[in-house]
Amino acid sequence: MTRENTTRQRLVEAALYLFWKNGYAATGMAEILARAEAKPGSFYYFFKTKEELLIAVLRLYVATLYPIVMDPVFAENEDPVERVFGVLGFYRRNLIATGCTYGCPIGRLALEISEDQVGVHKLLSDNFDGWTAAVESCLRAAASRFSTDLDMASLSRFVLTVMEGGVMQARAHRSLAPFDASVEHLRNYFRLLEGQRELRAA
Numbered sequence: 001m002t003r004e005n006t007t008r009q010r011l012v013e014a015a016l017y018l019f020w021k022n023g024y025a026a027t028g029m030a031e032i033l034a035r036a037e038a039k040p041g042s043f044y045y046f047f048k049t050k051e052e053l054l055i056a057v058l059r060l061y062v063a064t065l066y067p068i069v070m071d072p073v074f075a076e077n078e079d080p081v082e083r084v085f086g087v088l089g090f091y092r093r094n095l096i097a098t099g100c101t102y103g104c105p106i107g108r109l110a111l112e113i114s115e116d117q118v119g120v121h122k123l124l125s126d127n128f129d130g131w132t133a134a135v136e137s138c139l140r141a142a143a144s145r146f147s148t149d150l151d152m153a154s155l156s157r158f159v160l161t162v163m164e165g166g167v168m169q170a171r172a173h174r175s176l177a178p179f180d181a182s183v184e185h186l187r188n189y190f191r192l193l194e195g196q197r198e199l200r201a202a
Helices: 003-022 029-036 040-046 050-076 080-097 105-112 118-141 152-173 177-201
Strands: none
Touching: 003 029, 003 040, 003 050, 003 105, 029 040, 050 080, 050 105, 050 118, 080 118, 080 152, 080 177, 105 118, 105 152, 118 152, 152 177
């Protein structure tokens, strides 16, 4: 890796952390440069604006979804349904590690970014789509347990909604209880879906 690429990587990784910790608007260029140990000239060599840096951050999230989130979970669980709950467990561990101050970085940015930043919103939706596609692949691998008319794409978005809502409530209450309750309700819903298949097969 060249020195130029190393500097760019430091800028992106610094922004990734600071946008997650402080939010996009509240993060100043001085903070990014200090954390990346870079000079202003280095920043403007790679990025014209702060928004361009945000786009690079969001592309990194897309690229690292599997190696950071999905692959480790999938390696621990062979059962496709348990993989879904293993992914939710990944976010639970992040909540524990941060004293329930963790917030999903994509969810936070989706709420903060203004509606006129169309290119940014496209990448935010790409991140959500990649997440739900991974969950949907697990559901399809377990298709024999569910009714043939189950809308798995919609169910995968419901799983995302449970995760995002559970994380936000856990962060607000500084407690795992809302997250755990949400996941337990989802678990019960899955049991009902599997039970419907068994009833129809009987």
